Amino acid sequence: MIGFFLTRLFSALLVVFGVTLIVFLLLHLVPGDPVEVMLGEMAQPADREALRHALGLDLPLWQQVLNSFGQLLRFDFGQSLFTKQPIVEMLAERIPATVQLALAGLAVALVLAFPLGILAALNRGSRWDYGAMTFSLLGVSIPNFWMGPLLILFFSVMLGWFPVSGKEGFASLVLPALTLGTALAAILSRMIRATLIEVLGEDYIRTARAKGMSEAVVILRHALRNALLPTITLIGLQLGTLLAGAVITEAVFSWPGLGQLTIDSIHRRDYPVVQACILLISVTYVVVNTLTDLVYGWLDPRIRLAGRAS
Amino acid sequence: MIGGKTIRVWIPAALCALWVVVAATGSWLPLAPNEIHLDRILLPPSSQGLLGYDDLGRAILDRLALGAQTSFLVAAWVVTLSLLIGTTIGAVSGYVGGWVDHVVVRIIDVLLAFPGILLAIALAGVLGPGIDNVVIALSAVGWVGFARLARAQVLAQRQREHVLAAYALGAPARRILFVHVVPMILAPLIVEGTFAVAGVVIAEAGLSYLGLGVQPPEASWGSMIRDGARYMLVAPHMVLAPGVALMLVVLAVNLLGDQLRDYLDVRTRGEMQSAGA
Numbered sequence: 001m002i003g004f005f006l007t008r009l010f011s012a013l014l015v016v017f018g019v020t021l022i023v024f025l026l027l028h029l030v031p032g033d034p035v036e037v038m039l040g041e042m043a044q045p046a047d048r049e050a051l052r053h054a055l056g057l058d059l060p061l062w063q064q065v066l067n068s069f070g071q072l073l074r075f076d077f078g079q080s081l082f083t084k085q086p087i088v089e090m091l092a093e094r095i096p097a098t099v100q101l102a103l104a105g106l107a108v109a110l111v112l113a114f115p116l117g118i119l120a121a122l123n124r125g126s127r128w129d130y131g132a133m134t135f136s137l138l139g140v141s142i143p144n145f146w147m148g149p150l151l152i153l154f155f156s157v158m159l160g161w162f163p164v165s166g167k168e169g170f171a172s173l174v175l176p177a178l179t180l181g182t183a184l185a186a187i188l189s190r191m192i193r194a195t196l197i198e199v200l201g202e203d204y205i206r207t208a209r210a211k212g213m214s215e216a217v218v219i220l221r222h223a224l225r226n227a228l229l230p231t232i233t234l235i236g237l238q239l240g241t242l243l244a245g246a247v248i249t250e251a252v253f254s255w256p257g258l259g260q261l262t263i264d265s266i267h268r269r270d271y272p273v274v275q276a277c278i279l280l281i282s283v284t285y286v287v288v289n290t291l292t293d294l295v296y297g298w299l300d301p302r303i304r305l306a307g308r309a310s
Numbered sequence: 311m312i313g314g315k316t317i318r319v320w321i322p323a324a325l326c327a328l329w330v331v332v333a334a335t336g337s338w339l340p341l342a343p344n345e346i347h348l349d350r351i352l353l354p355p356s357s358q359g360l361l362g363y364d365d366l367g368r369a370i371l372d373r374l375a376l377g378a379q380t381s382f383l384v385a386a387w388v389v390t391l392s393l394l395i396g397t398t399i400g401a402v403s404g405y406v407g408g409w410v411d412h413v414v415v416r417i418i419d420v421l422l423a424f425p426g427i428l429l430a431i432a433l434a435g436v437l438g439p440g441i442d443n444v445v446i447a448l449s450a451v452g453w454v455g456f457a458r459l460a461r462a463q464v465l466a467q468r469q470r471e472h473v474l475a476a477y478a479l480g481a482p483a484r485r486i487l488f489v490h491v492v493p494m495i496l497a498p499l500i501v502e503g504t505f506a507v508a509g510v511v512i513a514e515a516g517l518s519y520l521g522l523g524v525q526p527p528e529a530s531w532g533s534m535i536r537d538g539a540r541y542m543l544v545a546p547h548m549v550l551a552p553g554v555a556l557m558l559v560v561l562a563v564n565l566l567g568d569q570l571r572d573y574l575d576v577r578t579r580g581e582m583q584s585a586g587a
Contacts, residue, residue: 011419018420022429029436141560143512145519145532146553149539153546240425247428248516252539263520266435278424278432285425 004297012290016283017069023279024068027055027271038081038269054078055272077276082268087276090261095280097167098257101180101250102242104173106235108181109188109242116185117192122219124197132189139186144245148179148252165254176253180245184238191234195227202226229300236292240285247281319569322562329559332375333382343372344527352545362547365537370551376529377552381559384444384514385507391449393503396456397492403457404464405487414457421454427513434522444523448513452506459502463495470494497574504567508560515556531556 030037035052052058055078056067071077077087120132142150155175156164163172199205200223208218247259254260258277265273332339347367355362361370403414421429433447467473468491476486515532517523524530531552538549 014416015419015423018416019423022420022424023432026432026436029433031438137561137564138557141508141564142553142557143516143560145516146535146549146556149535149542149549150553152539153542153549157543157546242425244426244428244431247431248520251520262431263435266431267521271436274432274435278428281428282424286423289423 005294008290008293008297012286015286019282019286020069020072020279021065023275023282024065026275026278027057030271034271038271051081072279078272080265080270080273082265082270082273087273090273091258091276091280094256094258094261097255098243098246098250098259100173101176101246101255101257102239104177105180105184105242105246105249106239108177109184112181112185113188113192117189118196118219118224120189120193121196121200129193132193136186136190139182142182144179144183144248145252147182148175148249151175151178152253165252167256172253176249176255179252180242180249183245184242187238187241188231188234192227192231195230196223199223199227229296232299233292233296236289236296239288243281243285318565322565322569325558325562326566329378329382329562332378336375336379339375341372341375343368343376343529345369345372352541352548354545354547361551362545364534364548365541365545370534370548373529373534374531374551374555377531377534377555378559380441380518380524380528380530381511381514381556384441384448385510387445388448388452388510388514389503389506391445392452392456392506393499395449396453397460397499399453400457400460400462401464401487401492401495404461405468405483405491411461414461418454418458418461421451422458424451427451427516430513430517431520431522434517439522439525441524441528444514444517447517448510452510455506456499456502459498460495463498464491467491467494501567501571501574504563504570508563508567511556511560511563 027034035048035055035057036043039048039051049058056064059067075088077091079086080090083090116132116135120129123129152164152175155161161171162175166172205218205222208222209215213222246257247262249255250257250259251263258281262274262277262281265271265277345368347363347369349367350359350363351367352365353359353363353367359369359371361374364370364373399414403411430447430451433450434443437443437446464487473486473490476490481490514523515530515535518530518532519536521533521536523532526533534552535549535556538545538552541548
């Protein structure tokens, strides 16, 4: 058990190391001189040297790499070129909005996916199934940046129920959460349908029914519980889709979270902020995935035993 | 699941064919995507302009055709590059094994640790706008899925009898890999490639929506949606037309991918598709 946890933690650390390295190298992919790109051609030589020094670009490469790891460990990402604010403060300001949006999107996804997936599985081949799977296909095929404007057009412009953009109160959260949650709901409902159909064919379901248990108990206690395991993993894995989707959704609704900060900073060529945002989002994703893995191993002993065997 | 071969095969096939034909012949069609008509600004669809006009008085139908070229060009390049690079790296890594495989697996793990389209956004943002950089950014992210799939498939194939026979006959590794192993793993890779087309179309539009893709006066369905969103109150057709085009192409490609997967009897399904969500 402990061996399983340690192996997973170690490989997560390796991945975080690699992610940091790639994010660090991003700055070196800027065509030409990154300092010139950030400050513009007309900048004073003294300002350029100051920035070069502040970013550590005047140091040898290996020292820059080491510094960037040191910064990560100290949560010190320097300051924004644009606002001169410490980047950590900027991130801290934006995190709550993104977390709020991601959680609301997840809630929407769960509320939509479970009834749809269960209905489809129980009425396989029926209109319900057909409808749920059409929804799923549409949900995967409609990107956030079109879903958002569509919802705005219908609910804000035509019906006037919700604000068009921004973050003011609960009403402003509804449309972004719907936009973000639908795509995940599409993937999840498919998964729930497939696993539930598989589980419903098992012998113990027939036994439960033969014992004369009510259909509700058979479905909720016996079938759904066993179908939940793969679904939990999928939710963990899809959190990345949720976080990346949040970047675009935030841009659509001018939602003041990390995603919008990332995009705004790209347009301002404020690359240190871009690096910090990408790093934060990716590391969060790695942490969540590792936790999912660990929880899954804890819930299902077969997983950790298989891990030991290989 | 969905009734009728018409819905599942013929309509998607026709839509894809239309997309490819418009993309391939676009430069010969009598289109004027950049012609500005000041008297037709934001005009809704009518007999004169089938899909109406945008905020600069340009015909939306013509700009849709230009957007089709952009999306097809990017999808064709990115999927071809990703497929070639990913398959080669994954297949060689799986076949050679040892420390090479170890390093490749670590690199794949790290690249998959970036959620969805995020790394492509960062790359496109750093490299600067333009269609070339979109192709580079999406390929840099896209090869990983193919590499992982190819590696897994090669591991499953390398102990098969015909491969062992070739080895016993003294065939060189390169010949065994590319003549005896890779042809056996093409089916799942082609299915993955089909879904990747849908993913790349969405991703390209997404980057262009964020202003990181093609630049004006070039058109992308993504940048058309962004421009249209600003005039939603007065000219909803500006945001509806490119969105419907995008959705239809993605739906059609996904449906064809499903068919292809069933036809080739491939069970694995990659994550490329969700990359653009």
